[in-house]
Amino acid sequence: MMRLLFLGDMVGKSGREAVYKQLPGLIDRWKLDFVIVNGENAAGGFGITESILQETLDAGADVMTTGNHVWDQREALVFADRQDRFLRPANFPKGAPGRGANVYEARNGARVMVANIMGNVFMHPELDDPFRCGEQLLESSMLGRDVDVIFIDFHAEATSEKICFGHFVDGRASAVVGTHTHCPTADHQILTGGTAYMSDAGMCGDYDSSLGMDKEEPLNRFLTKIPKGRFEAANGEATLCGVGIEIDLSTGLATRIAPLRMGPRLENVLPW
Numbered sequence: 361m362m363r364l365l366f367l368g369d370m371v372g373k374s375g376r377e378a379v380y381k382q383l384p385g386l387i388d389r390w391k392l393d394f395v396i397v398n399g400e401n402a403a404g405g406f407g408i409t410e411s412i413l414q415e416t417l418d419a420g421a422d423v424m425t426t427g428n429h430v431w432d433q434r435e436a437l438v439f440a441d442r443q444d445r446f447l448r449p450a451n452f453p454k455g456a457p458g459r460g461a462n463v464y465e466a467r468n469g470a471r472v473m474v475a476n477i478m479g480n481v482f483m484h485p486e487l488d489d490p491f492r493c494g495e496q497l498l499e500s501s502m503l504g505r506d507v508d509v510i511f512i513d514f515h516a517e518a519t520s521e522k523i524c525f526g527h528f529v530d531g532r533a534s535a536v537v538g539t540h541t542h543c544p545t546a547d548h549q550i551l552t553g554g555t556a557y558m559s560d561a562g563m564c565g566d567y568d569s570s571l572g573m574d575k576e577e578p579l580n581r582f583l584t585k586i587p588k589g590r591f592e593a594a595n596g597e598a599t600l601c602g603v604g605i606e607i608d609l610s611t612g613l614a615t616r617i618a619p620l621r622m623g624p625r626l627e628n629v630l631p632w
Contacts (some may be wrong), residue, residue, distance in 0.1 A: 477515025599623025
């Protein structure tokens, strides 16, 4: 059996500090074998720097996934190629820096493929088809043949696209967890074929906000349609949101999935 923890979009300094503070203790307390963090909003809410990536890895994360904000900090275009624990969406056009999937060794020795795929609906329809991309990845790294675990961060807006992708890979991936909307969903489940699924893991950030951003400017734009300034990450105390998954290494399929919500704003729920 393997225990995997996934933390949703880490937003700004508040989210980063909460992850750095809490993650080492959670790894020890829950005897985690593998940890994945989505970090695409970590640098002031927009993108990721190499120093933030390294601090997150130093706190205990095994790999960082991203999404549509991956290149907001231009340095990511440079370090993406040399940082093999940093993933950008796999369905970016051919020639994009970095990688969209990779295989890592877990603390218990299991071979874990992590893939980062971005949806098309209400997002970036010019990207490669996420379903065809997923099919290609599963053909190249088959569960039980090439790897012991397959985890997919599906970064998308539409829940319909997320759940259909989950059904599409059901029984061929260990888990599909959605990111991007920053609101944790209540639909965590094990699909018919044994794949753990959740539409959105939520964010690691200040929930007294608008999706992790200071609420005044987003509210102003809804009311007046006139920008007054830039969006800034909210800096109140962060709540950690994510999901804990247990995987049977003899099959590579999930046996348990449960949400994580830990902090001052939302009802606290722990996976273990």
